Amino acid sequence: MTVAPSASQELEETPVRNGMLRYALSKAGGALLSISMVIVATFFLFRLLPGDPVRALAQGRNMTPEQLDLERHRLGLDKSLPEQFFQFVKQTVQFDLGTSYEYKRPVLDLIGERIGSTLLLTGTALVIAVTLGIWQGARAGWKPGSRFDRFSTAISLVLWSVPTFWLGLLLLMVFAAGVGPIPGVFPTRGIESVDAPDGFGYVLDVAKHMVLPCLTMVAVVYAQYLLVMRSSVLDEVGQDYVTTARAKGLKDDDVRRKHAVPNALLPTVTLVFMRIGFVVGGAVTVEAIFSWPGLGQLFYEAIRVPDFTLMQGTFLLITVSVIVMNTLADVVYHLLDPRVRSA
Amino acid sequence: MSVTWTRRKRSLLRFWADYRGHKAGVVGLAVLLVAVLLALIAPLFIDAGVTNVVRGTGEKLAPPSWDAPLGTDESGRSVLLMVWWGSRTSLLIGFLAALLSMVIGTVLGIVAGHFRGWIGAVVLRVTDWFLVLPSLVTALVLAAILGGSTTTIIVAIGVTSWPSTARLIRAQTLAVEARPYIERSTALGGGHWHITTRHVLPNVAPLLLASTTLEVASAIVTESTLAFLGISANKTSWGTMLRGSYDWGAATSGAWWYILVPGLCIVTVVMAFTLCGRALETVLNPRLRSAR
Numbered sequence: 174m175t176v177a178p179s180a181s182q183e184l185e186e187t188p189v190r191n192g193m194l195r196y197a198l199s200k201a202g203g204a205l206l207s208i209s210m211v212i213v214a215t216f217f218l219f220r221l222l223p224g225d226p227v228r229a230l231a232q233g234r235n236m237t238p239e240q241l242d243l244e245r246h247r248l249g250l251d252k253s254l255p256e257q258f259f260q261f262v263k264q265t266v267q268f269d270l271g272t273s274y275e276y277k278r279p280v281l282d283l284i285g286e287r288i289g290s291t292l293l294l295t296g297t298a299l300v301i302a303v304t305l306g307i308w309q310g311a312r313a314g315w316k317p318g319s320r321f322d323r324f325s326t327a328i329s330l331v332l333w334s335v336p337t338f339w340l341g342l343l344l345l346m347v348f349a350a351g352v353g354p355i356p357g358v359f360p361t362r363g364i365e366s367v368d369a370p371d372g373f374g375y376v377l378d379v380a381k382h383m384v385l386p387c388l389t390m391v392a393v394v395y396a397q398y399l400l401v402m403r404s405s406v407l408d409e410v411g412q413d414y415v416t417t418a419r420a421k422g423l424k425d426d427d428v429r430r431k432h433a434v435p436n437a438l439l440p441t442v443t444l445v446f447m448r449i450g451f452v453v454g455g456a457v458t459v460e461a462i463f464s465w466p467g468l469g470q471l472f473y474e475a476i477r478v479p480d481f482t483l484m485q486g487t488f489l490l491i492t493v494s495v496i497v498m499n500t501l502a503d504v505v506y507h508l509l510d511p512r513v514r515s516a
Numbered sequence: 517m518s519v520t521w522t523r524r525k526r527s528l529l530r531f532w533a534d535y536r537g538h539k540a541g542v543v544g545l546a547v548l549l550v551a552v553l554l555a556l557i558a559p560l561f562i563d564a565g566v567t568n569v570v571r572g573t574g575e576k577l578a579p580p581s582w583d584a585p586l587g588t589d590e591s592g593r594s595v596l597l598m599v600w601w602g603s604r605t606s607l608l609i610g611f612l613a614a615l616l617s618m619v620i621g622t623v624l625g626i627v628a629g630h631f632r633g634w635i636g637a638v639v640l641r642v643t644d645w646f647l648v649l650p651s652l653v654t655a656l657v658l659a660a661i662l663g664g665s666t667t668t669i670i671v672a673i674g675v676t677s678w679p680s681t682a683r684l685i686r687a688q689t690l691a692v693e694a695r696p697y698i699e700r701s702t703a704l705g706g707g708h709w710h711i712t713t714r715h716v717l718p719n720v721a722p723l724l725l726a727s728t729t730l731e732v733a734s735a736i737v738t739e740s741t742l743a744f745l746g747i748s749a750n751k752t753s754w755g756t757m758l759r760g761s762y763d764w765g766a767a768t769s770g771a772w773w774y775i776l777v778p779g780l781c782i783v784t785v786v787m788a789f790t791l792c793g794r795a796l797e798t799v800l801n802p803r804l805r806s807a808r
Binding site: 207208210211218219221225295304328331333334335336337338343346349350361439447450451452454455457458461462472473476477479481484488491492495496 | 576587613639644645648649650652653654655656660661662663733737741746758761762766767768769770772775776779782783786787790791803
């Protein structure tokens with residue numbers, strides 16, 4: 174900035190900015206504490222495992238006791254618990270998540286390969302779910318008790334009661350296998366066909382594979398966005414500024430779109446990020462059903478095998494990213510909403 | 517004593533009259549009672565043998581017929597009988613997991629609200645930490661590590677689902693303890709135990725009931741999801757049946773009864789619990805009652 178700010182501006186802005194910075198720092202500190210707690214908890218959780226991990230690893234293979242000892246030494250299991258703990262913390266902080274038993278490859282590499290498809294699926298589903306949920310929720314909350322409202326509430330109640338995986342199975346049955354007059358049009362599994370064409374054809378192929386998983390995820394998460402947006406708008410309906418806007422002679426639609434919805438939007442959008450953990454759980458289930466080669470499926474396979482290093486690595490990554498997302502949402506909310514800031 | 521009892525009886529009657537006003541809640545309650553009754557009387561008619569693979573009598577994956585009104589599964593077992601027997605596991609895990617979650621949530625919530633010093637702060641911090649963790653993922657890891665049995669699945673669900681209850685109870689505890697009669701009770705020499713059990717707990721109990729009802733619903737969904745993802749107690753439940761239907765390709769081979777029946781059972785029961793919980797919430801939460 175080349176022009177020095179005037180004294181009055183400085184007086185007005187500095188405390189707010191300082192407060193904001195302090196708030197962000199304290200939140201970041203809290204997040205760091207949470208992440209440390211996750212690392213410590215993960216260490217002890219995975220040491221609770223009944224039995225000897227090396228023996229589990231050697232299952233089905235002929236290994237002499239000497240080989241077992243060697244393997245134990247390689248994994249650092251012959252050291253004392255505190256030593257193991259510090260080694261684990263050191264490795265985790267350096268993003269060394271160990272080597273998968275099943276794939277015989279570094280867990281971080283496996284995660285790196287899979288994370289793209291998870292982001293693609295979850296991102297697309299989230300954008301659709303949020304848009305649809307906010308739109309429908311705003312309309313439902315604007316006229317509580319109307320037919321549209323009752324219809325929306327009923328739909329979200331049903332979707333709320335439907336387990337994600339069952340919805341996925343139904344969609345598989347109807348749209349992938351085909352029922353009666355409905356032909357099976359969508360592929361049942363994976364992200365691309367074996368003989369997928371290049372270029373634009375490839376994009377189309379992936380999109381076709383994405384329809385069913387995406388639809389399942391949208392249906393499950395959108396219900397709660399709808400309900401939150403609805404109650405958020407409901408809170409605004411009786412406010413004075415809405416009455417004022419009406420008194421100015423604005424059309425009903427304009428009052429809703431330009432006055433009530435922007436105010437109701439903020440808490441809803443924050444909540445979307447606050448409950449990202451729920452979305453992650455949904456992603457694991459959806460990826461498992463449709464064999465979508467993402468992080469969720471990697472985690473699911475780790476549980477099925479079971480491959481504890483891989484499970485530990487994916488668990489750490491998932492929880493840490495959820496904590497980071499939550500903290501960001503919290504800080505951004507604080508930054509955007511003057512009502513919270515002044516309080 | 518008799519005065520208290522008449523008062524309690526009167527408030528109970530008033531509560532019932534309020535509850536009856538919610539048609540959806542009454543329907544939900546009726547469905548629930550039927551489901552629980554059916555699960556309880558199941559051993560009078562059938563036994564665990566209906567889930568035995570070698571005792572399947574019908575054809576494999578046969579559509580509904582007189583012998584098996586809801587079709588058969590991949591081993592020729594009757595889906596109807598399996599769903600009936602499986603309801604016992606699904607409901608048991610749902611109820612016990614919700615109970616565990618409620619006990620943890622209530623105790624920690626009251627502690628966080630009652631003890632203002634560092635104890636409360638630490639408990640609150642831990643609660644918030646658990647609240648952020650993706651509960652399904654954590655439950656999966658817990659159950660995978662502890663090995664699949666009915667107890668570990670109950671523990672895995674209970675241990676990951678209590679934080680929202682704890683937040684609710686803490687807020688309620690703070691509200692109750694701000695009232696003057698708590699101050700009077702403290703002045704008369706009431707200790708922590710007396711205040712929390714005699715004043716706070718009875719005040720939060722009604723909300724707890726509503727919250728438990730909703731929690732059972734989500735515990736049943738979580739149990740079926742865990743079972744579907746391969747973590748089960750090796751007992752037939754609605755979730756393990758759906759797992760079986762997926763493993764045997766029921767979706768692609770058109771065996772709709774194998775997918776629809778267990779799933780509809782889950783949806784019906786979960787919806788009944790949700791309707792009950794919402795009705796209870798509306799009746800019991802004075803803020804909701806006056807506002808809307």
